[in-house]
Amino acid sequence: MKPNQLIFCVAMVALLFYSPHKTRAEQQENESNSYKPRIINTTDLGADPDDEQSLVRQLVASNEFDIEGLIVATGCWKKTQDNTAMLDVILDAYEETYPNLSIHAAGFPTPEYLKSIAVMGQDGYGMSDVGAGKDSPGSELIIVAADKDDPRPLWLMGWGGMNTIAQAIWKVSETRSPAELKKFLSKLRLYDVLGQDDAGAWIAKNFPDVFYIRATGVYGWQPPKNGDYQRNDIQSHGPLGSVYPDTQWAMEGDTPAFMHVYPNGLNDPEQIDQGGWGGRFSFTKKAGIRSMSEVPKIQEDGETQYDPYLMYGNTDEKAEAIKKWNKGYNNDFAARMDWSISSNYADANHHPTAILNGDKSRKVLSMSASSGEKITLSAEGSRDPDGDTLSYKWSFYAEPSTYKESVEIQNSTSSKATVQIPANASGRSIHVILEVYDDGEPNLYAYRRMIIEVAGSPTTENLEPDTGSPYFPFPHTVLVTKVRHFDNMCWKIAAAGGTWYFENGETEGKTGFSSAFDQAGNDWIGNDADRGYNKSSNAGGKHEYRGWPNFGEGNFNHPQRKSNSTSWWVDESGKKIAFEDSLSGDHLIMRSSNPSYELEYHFFPSHAAIKIIRADDKYAFLFEGPVGGEQEASVEKDYYVLKDGVHREIKSGGLGYLEPEFGNKFPSPFFYLADSDSKDKQVFYAGVRDVGPITAGDEGWRQGENMVIFSFGRDEDKRAYSGTEAICVFGFTEKTEHKEISSFIESKIKSPFN
Structure with missing residues (x-):
């Protein structure tokens, strides 16, 4: 693919080459919520092989997302780019597996479509490559995507630097009215992995209302480096396994970006403090969440010149907020790699559907209760497309709850559970997680969340503060x-x-x-x-x-x-x-x-x-x-x-x-x-x-x-x-x-x- 290929004309982007034939998996999908998050990646492919790893995982799960851009760009570990060759190789491998993947689930994008949205972003580093005359196919693609008449937010994920996103924002800020700029920014959701150039600080400083997450808790959730899981469950599996490289530094450091929006029923990605496969974040913006140590080596004041800039950051659990779900996301990847090499639906395992109080969607639900009350939650009607036996687990998720003491759940491994609302929980929220998993190989998980809002006014002593952040503004005394x-x-x-x-x-x-x-x-x-x-x-x-x-x-x-x-x-x-x-x-x-x-x-x-x-x-x-x-x-x-x-x-x-x-x-x-x-x-x-x-x-x-x-x-x-x-x-x-x-x-x- 030539680096100057322009793909952002409306007619071309509108082509969605999805397979027309019905599958057994498609029938299953129609029974659940078909909402898909819109995502665009910018990746510094060729720096750390973890970008290649993350891309393989994303592609075998691409039926869960509307991927609207795959942009090759730069970052502090790869300060220049001149082609999409590495991305093309991975998409060619996806093309070989696409017929098999489509047998196991509906909604996988065609290889032709993915190749049409695979483009170059900024070819230079950081803010030095942002401004007049710096437009790129990637920055233009972002603008076209954000301008679509689509009510869903557009998640822009920085696996490397953020300067292609910065260029798109810069151009809109220079060419449109303040009201039009505000509308444009309101559609964006930025998820920045670690901060890999100075453009993120520029965005946060100059456009403080933009929805900006900088994730620093992206290490420590992965399986053992170059271990049995990586070799046996991923790399040994066909064309996509063959382009999944050995881990050099950290495995799949960019994966939490799209796992945050993975529509598995566990969380609403807009509510960043709920926690899910991509981590948990505080709604209290923090000042000075610094980028990787390589950034100030390139330019000492690259970020600090924009102080103070504010971003959403990880909560205290860091990567532990991801790791708590490790069996679910590890088995999900392994099963999908099985799909990629299996042309027979019956030869692989498939995800169960979790039904919560009769609701078949993947939405987070909420309900009201009174302190001291007993609440019954039901997973009855949950089912497995392979006819596997289902198991159930109900648990209290304390970290996102505003009630922090213990919560008793009776019959926590049955399809029906009873939650005892504590007497001192007035005015608090209690998050209860349902995990439904089958006995297939590997066993696969479906999730639901019920947020119980307890009536009344809270007592001061149990208030959870905005911890992990300073007092802002700072008092004089x-x-x-x-x-x-x-x-x-x-x-x-x-x-x-x-x-x-x-x-x-x-x-x-x-x-x-x-x-x-x-x-x-x-x-x-x-x-x-x-x-x-x-x-x-x-x-x-x-x-x-x-x-x-x-x-x-x-x-x-x-x-x-x-x-x-x-x-x-x-x-x-x-x-x-x-x-x-x-x-x-x-x-x-x-x-x-x-x-x-x-x-x-x-x-x-x-x-x-x-x-x-x-x-x-x-x-x-x-x-x-x-x-x-x-x-x-x-x-x-x-x-x-x-x-x-x-x-x-x-x-x-x-x-x-x-x-x-x-x-x-x-x-x-x-x-x-x-x-x-x-x-x-x-x-x-x-x-x-x-x-x-x-x-x-x-x-x-x-x-x-x-x-x-x-x-x-x-x-x-x-x-x-x-x-x-x-x-x-x-x-x-x-x-x-x-x-x-x-x-x-x-x-x-x-x-x-x-």
Whole structure:
């Protein structure tokens, strides 16, 4: 296919070469909801082979979508493109399998149609290839598709860079009225995988109303790399299996884009917080969801020049929101690859149809209920086209529900189940998932979701906050509210410099800082910052929770650890303050204690200071978190800066002194962490007094890909030092000259309570 082939004339695009003959599968489809999402891919084919992998999966499921464009474009890993040859090879393989696929399900697009919408997008990188004279067949195709008289939204999926989409938006913004531009943008739904050029930030900054998801939780859901599943169930299966390459880095990193809109009954893709095969996302837009680490290497301020820009991002579960459905999507792919090599309908397995309370569609349903009521849900009438035996599973999906405690479901493996609405669920939503699966080979799943809206007004304590994001706009003073964060009750302490989440002891006595968000939305401590990167054998090698300050024995002030701690607020005389809905002021004081320790945390707009009231056992202060506050950033080197201004690399490996020449004495009253983003704030940590004797060990090390740990006095012989004015100060500071940063930090050391 020639790169300058233009396919966007209306007559050509209108041709839909679908097979006219009726199939057994078509009859099944007619019984269910035939709604198909409209999608266009832009892919940097030829960079990472995962694009080829994702395209094979998409093609064997293409009867579920209206694919309106396959656009070869660029990204940070492939900054130029000049042909569609790799795409053509995969479409040729699809052409060989098309007759077989059409036997097993209706609606597969013809090879001729797919080839007619396979075009070149931008052939240069990022925003350097957007603007006057930069139109491409791909950008024109996007405009034509969005202009169609079709009420369905158009999902534009960036498997590579976003500049072909940016060019389409740029042209419409330059050639149409504001009202026409608004109409055009209202039809678009952008799903950006990881951010692979600077065009996404440009779009989000200049067109803030556009529906824009940047998915960063796209690793960790896949089967084992180059394992039995990939070899036996995919690659060994005919023409499409032969063009499914071995995994080089990560398997199918772009697949979540179209799995998000997969019409399997599990979720409504417009409701991005519901969760499905493509992940779960927050409706609270976040500032500064950064692209892949290669983008700032190409141009340091490529994205930051557009700060602040806001996008929808993954919820805290990241890839776990995908992985929870792994048997369903893995078996779906395997079965469809079986279809591609089978010319006999009876030689392969096919999906059951799940019926929920008599509804045969794939829509998400909702119903009303009262607290304390029992609700009956029914899957009766569900059936399997192969006559296989069906099994049922009803489950409470807590993450998208606003009710967060346990929900009892009776007869959860029967076709009829009873949901006991909790007495304290007034004003909350309860998401119940139905999974219907057959006993074929491989067994296939169908899903339905019932959202139960419980009547009444909610109680304040159970409110789920907009966690995973900073307080926005930032207050000039300090604002404290009580929220649930990572399933634990916390004080949300919003200040001018950043937002802190401190577990308040109400959840199993847990106390400690579980998150510290800067103004760009980066979490500098905790937040499962080592998720997906921890190479240790702890907890099965999956991930390890980190937080701050990990203060003393018995898990006192160790986030997400059970202890016998309590927390409360006091005035400046130490008198307890009754906390109702919120507290605000320029200087707020919280106490936290157990039988061995009692601390005061003093919060100011610019920083926080910790005072030791009582300590009857040894303790140490640790800072544990990701450099730059970005848990998934790819960091080649991590640096900490002392009073002398030298940027010292944090050593990888394990426990050890910061520098051999330091011995056991930390030669600075403070350190701060530096990242590559000049516009972000950075965290600082200062010891106000000597934090230990000469024998106390002061250590720092790197763990996993992006986790750093600093310890002030970790030796076993270290005893508590009580009565000091303040043991440490921490907060955020603007990036500027080291002299100015040092002056600011030292002023807080000198006067920590001002």
